Amino acid sequence: MKLRAGRRQFLQAIAAATVASGTACQDKVDPTLSSSGGASSSGGGAGGTGGSASGTAGQTTAAGNSGSGGSGQPRLTSPLGVALLGLGKYASERLAPALKLTKHCRLAGIVTGTPSKIPTWQSQYGIETKNVYSYDTMGALLDNPDIHVVYIVTPNHLHAQFAIAAARAKKHVWCEKPMAMTPEECRNMIDACTENGVKLCIGYRLQHEPNTQTVRGYAAAAPFGAPKQLDALCGFSGFGPNDKEVWRLKKIPGGGSLFDMGVYCINAARQALGEEPIRVSRARQWTERPDLFAEVDEWTEFELVFPSGAVASCRSSFGETMDSLNITCASGSYELEPFQGYTGVRGAASDGTQFDQIIENQQARQMDDDALAIIEGRDVLVPGQEGERDVRILLAIQQSAKTGQPVELA
Ligand code: NAD
Numbered sequence: 001m002k003l004r005a006g007r008r009q010f011l012q013a014i015a016a017a018t019v020a021s022g023t024a025c026q027d028k029v030d031p032t033l034s035s036s037g038g039a040s041s042s043g044g045g046a047g048g049t050g051g052s053a054s055g056t057a058g059q060t061t062a063a064g065n066s067g068s069g070g071s072g073q074p075r076l077t078s079p080l081g082v083a084l085l086g087l088g089k090y091a092s093e094r095l096a097p098a099l100k101l102t103k104h105c106r107l108a109g110i111v112t113g114t115p116s117k118i119p120t121w122q123s124q125y126g127i128e129t130k131n132v133y134s135y136d137t138m139g140a141l142l143d144n145p146d147i148h149v150v151y152i153v154t155p156n157h158l159h160a161q162f163a164i165a166a167a168r169a170k171k172h173v174w175c176e177k178p179m180a181m182t183p184e185e186c187r188n189m190i191d192a193c194t195e196n197g198v199k200l201c202i203g204y205r206l207q208h209e210p211n212t213q214t215v216r217g218y219a220a221a222a223p224f225g226a227p228k229q230l231d232a233l234c235g236f237s238g239f240g241p242n243d244k245e246v247w248r249l250k251k252i253p254g255g256g257s258l259f260d261m262g263v264y265c266i267n268a269a270r271q272a273l274g275e276e277p278i279r280v281s282r283a284r285q286w287t288e289r290p291d292l293f294a295e296v297d298e299w300t301e302f303e304l305v306f307p308s309g310a311v312a313s314c315r316s317s318f319g320e321t322m323d324s325l326n327i328t329c330a331s332g333s334y335e336l337e338p339f340q341g342y343t344g345v346r347g348a349a350s351d352g353t354q355f356d357q358i359i360e361n362q363q364a365r366q367m368d369d370d371a372l373a374i375i376e377g378r379d380v381l382v383p384g385q386e387g388e389r390d391v392r393i394l395l396a397i398q399q400s401a402k403t404g405q406p407v408e409l410a
Pocket of ligand 1: 088090
């Protein structure tokens with residue numbers, strides 16, 4: 001394979017970084033923002049253990065590397081090669097370990113703005129130097145048949161630009177929540193993936209979780225009659241004085257508890273009620289520790305009103321650990337607690353039904369589901385349109401909190 005000059009220089013730089021491992025390096029994207037901070041990430045405890053080891057990289061059965069069996073596209077076989085883009089806390093502590101448990105995809109590459117991270121990732125996961133990219137050289141992924149998927153795990157405001165760059169390199173795109181900062185960004189991501197013949201999956205791991213799926217099924221089955229009231233609480237308390245430069249606390253799009261944790265409440269409410277909200281009301285954003293949360297919401301609360309008349313009352317927080325979903329219906333109720341933790345999602349209904357299925361690892365389940373959908377040329381479980389709906393609601397909540405008025409959702 002011919003290497004472009006920039007790519008050749010980057011590989012030489014990796015070799016140098018490998019020798020001088022540990023050298024600090026500025027992030028190429030936005031040097032004014034801090035990279036991964038010391039604060040705890042969203043979600044609960046440790047992931048599962050065991051599981052099958054992945055085999056060799058996914059093979060194409062025809063020339064090229066991008067497609068999934070559609071017209072003119074090569075068919076891919078399991079396991080697909082995944083490149084993680086953004087090697088922060090979630091990628092390193094959750095996704096990379098989960099990729100050791102997956103059957104249909106494997107960690108084959110990395111894209112990073114911090115060369116000092118490269119040697120550790122290469123040695124820990126056996127990543128070949130030819131599968132290591134910077135944000136500037138990732139266009140060369142186009143020529144790399146080892147990588148089939150790029151998983152975007154950067155701060156929220158960077159998702160769109162990297163997702164579009166990955167799609168243009170003809171790679172399937174997996175993107176973390178919240179999908180992007182505006183509906184327009186979401187639309188551009190969806191269009192880029194469509195135009196380049198690749199799939200787009202949003203990393204809502206809970207939509208792949210079986211107890212969550214049972215609750216979602218109750219929306220249609222209505223075993224306790226029509227849902228009337230949903231309560232969703234989602235937050236964690238993990239920031240301290242040393243975290244002031246962490247992007248989640250900075251006045252940038254996508255900072256604050258609403259975009260980080262409130263999006264789980266929105267997605268759960270829409271899924272559990274099986275309908276789309278028509279109005280945001282009673283939205284309020286505030287901070288109880290102004291020294292720490294001078295620029296973003298430490299807390300957000302809001303209501304979503306649904307066409308059936310059901311109301312979802314939601315609250316997100318960086319100041320309190322909370323993780324519960326309760327649905328009250330005409331003749332009974334059910335709940336999940338925790339509903340968004342990394343492990344142990346479980347619950348019960350008022351008739352004694354237990355939601356107690358256990359899976360080994362949520363992220364491994366999510367990535368295997370998404371990889372199989374690509375391999376089999378099926379629709380993915382959580383497409384870009386799903387992320388876009390939540391982004392519209394996030395912005396409406398911000399607007400409602402600002403004006404003190406309800407906001408109608410078109
Ligand atoms: P993090 O700060 O730990 O990691 C972000 C990574 O992006 C770092 O490697 C950093 O170097 C890199 N980066 C690139 N450009 C940057 C810039 N301009 N400023 C700062 N960092 C930059 O964050 P995280 O907790 O890993 O979260 C990353 C994404 O994953 C977010 O979108 C978040 O919402 C999502 N996430 C999802 C879940 C989940 O359960 N689905 C859990 C945690 C985080």
